[in-house]
Amino acid sequence: MGMFRESFFLAGNNKNRLKFIFSLMALRGIVKILPLLILYLVVLELLSARVDLGKILVLTAILATAFFVINIWDHYLALSAMKLGHKLSYDIRISLSDKLRKLSLGFFSRRPTG
Amino acid sequence: MEPFFLSSLISASVLSIFFLILDWRMALAAVSAVPLALIAFTYADRIAQRVTKAREESLRRTNSLIVEFIQGMPVIKVFNQVASRFLRFKETMRDFRDKNIRSVVSTTIPSMVLLTCTSLSVAVLLPLGLYFYFKDSLSLSTLVFFIIAAPSFSDSIAHYLFGYMHTKSPIGQAMKHISNILKEKPLHEPEADAELKCFDIVFVNVSFSYNGQPVLKDISFEIPEQSVTALVGASGAGKTTITNLIARFWDVSSGEVRIGGKSIRDLKLDRLLAYISMVFQEVILFNDTILENIRLGSKDATDEEVISAAKAARCHEFIEILPDGYNAMIGERGVNLSAGERQRISIARAILKDSPIIILDEATVYIDPENEKLIQDAITELTKNKTVLVIAHRLYTITSADQILVLDEGRIVERSPHEELLAANGLYNRFWEAQKASSGWKL
Numbered sequence: 001m002g003m004f005r006e007s008f009f010l011a012g013n014n015k016n017r018l019k020f021i022f023s024l025m026a027l028r029g030i031v032k033i034l035p036l037l038i039l040y041l042v043v044l045e046l047l048s049a050r051v052d053l054g055k056i057l058v059l060t061a062i063l064a065t066a067f068f069v070i071n072i073w074d075h076y077l078a079l080s081a082m083k084l085g086h087k088l089s090y091d092i093r094i095s096l097s098d099k100l101r102k103l104s105l106g107f108f109s110r111r112p113t114g
Numbered sequence: 115m116e117p118f119f120l121s122s123l124i125s126a127s128v129l130s131i132f133f134l135i136l137d138w139r140m141a142l143a144a145v146s147a148v149p150l151a152l153i154a155f156t157y158a159d160r161i162a163q164r165v166t167k168a169r170e171e172s173l174r175r176t177n178s179l180i181v182e183f184i185q186g187m188p189v190i191k192v193f194n195q196v197a198s199r200f201l202r203f204k205e206t207m208r209d210f211r212d213k214n215i216r217s218v219v220s221t222t223i224p225s226m227v228l229l230t231c232t233s234l235s236v237a238v239l240l241p242l243g244l245y246f247y248f249k250d251s252l253s254l255s256t257l258v259f260f261i262i263a264a265p266s267f268s269d270s271i272a273h274y275l276f277g278y279m280h281t282k283s284p285i286g287q288a289m290k291h292i293s294n295i296l297k298e299k300p301l302h303e304p305e306a307d308a309e310l311k312c313f314d315i316v317f318v319n320v321s322f323s324y325n326g327q328p329v330l331k332d333i334s335f336e337i338p339e340q341s342v343t344a345l346v347g348a349s350g351a352g353k354t355t356i357t358n359l360i361a362r363f364w365d366v367s368s369g370e371v372r373i374g375g376k377s378i379r380d381l382k383l384d385r386l387l388a389y390i391s392m393v394f395q396e397v398i399l400f401n402d403t404i405l406e407n408i409r410l411g412s413k414d415a416t417d418e419e420v421i422s423a424a425k426a427a428r429c430h431e432f433i434e435i436l437p438d439g440y441n442a443m444i445g446e447r448g449v450n451l452s453a454g455e456r457q458r459i460s461i462a463r464a465i466l467k468d469s470p471i472i473i474l475d476e477a478t479v480y481i482d483p484e485n486e487k488l489i490q491d492a493i494t495e496l497t498k499n500k501t502v503l504v505i506a507h508r509l510y511t512i513t514s515a516d517q518i519l520v521l522d523e524g525r526i527v528e529r530s531p532h533e534e535l536l537a538a539n540g541l542y543n544r545f546w547e548a549q550k551a552s553s554g555w556k557l
Binding site: 002003006007009010022025026027028029030032033036037039040043044047092095096099100101102103104107 | 118120121122123124125127128129132254255258259262263266270281282285286289290292293295296298300301303363364365383
């Protein structure tokens, strides 16, 4: 939890964007198990007394669609996370340089350059 | 990485709810390996934290050393320290390499145990599921679902714990480091901004300590507007500290520094620094054109204004004969220029800034006699009608100062113009006599 708190602290004005990305990531966790549930329905159908091939085909189509959606979701997320990551890095660098400007010389004497 | 392991945590949680809905006994079997995985995780995490902390410290040392090694190269070469400094460089690099390897190797076995533990659920689920199935207390469809879903559950748990551990150590430590800097208490800045009309400088009972050691002890003095005050004293007497306190590089421990009747703590830092130009013995120049290096004094200055400042600072002559003139690249830290030329560029910058307070800190200390004359002319241009504070070891350069403050161990022990100080026959006179004697010194 500490790391998430630090993330939000460092996000500064981008807190809402970060929350949005985290929410999408959490939803991804749910969407990711959809194929398993569809497979479960397929298994149920296969083990039923009268196998309905039409239903299995429909479930297969839904499964394919689910994978398609998950892949798009993943790429969108990766892209958004990457963009936000770079934006946060930029903002943190600017905040750091602004902060360093306002610190007394004592801070620099206490700490090594690295 | 961080958000992806968040995703894995949610997947594992949702799956365990489904497991519970389908069959609580099988659900318990599926999560039975989780406590073991958590124990392995706690152990691996502890090791990872320790080795990564050592690695991060080594990285910081490495960065410091690289900067120091490159910046100090002229001194290292001059004092024939290449071999010893290079040895230190090698040792630090070796340490960083070893810490990197150790940070991976030390967590390998705990990580393997962690991954193995998270995969154990299938080994528990299958025999138990078959047992329940043959006892007719579990349907085949539920058993098949558990067998299909269990690896995905294990994978999510492993991904979460493993990802969390490997993100928390290096990235988490870097985040903590940055947060600590951002949370560092800055110098106090007032809400309201104030503009000054007058630029006299007053120290009122100022004391300043550094690391518990008193540097300035209850000193008070006044520098009237448009006058020249010189600070004289042995090294460590507190001369540079006074200039640093005026520019608020430090805040006073007690007392007050006032400019134009206002405490400098009531001025915004940008405003305060806009009123002050400083010329140091060590000149900082950027790897850019001469024109842009001078323009740092006033970012909106036209080319004509820059050239005019360069002429006043006695730079124009040497700039003109450079192949690209004002567009000549100065080189990193001004390596393409002599010390005197660099100093005159910094004076041109200060002239262009045209601030009412000028602080000169040993501005001619390393300059050859030929350049010293040019720099003195440039300084005369710079300090016209300004409030000037000058630190000089060469006392003959400050004989015409309106007042000279003589510092000794953080206190002002004498204050008067040059002639009066000589007549007083005190510490200043002893400095003066010592310099006179040393000027006759020869090999």
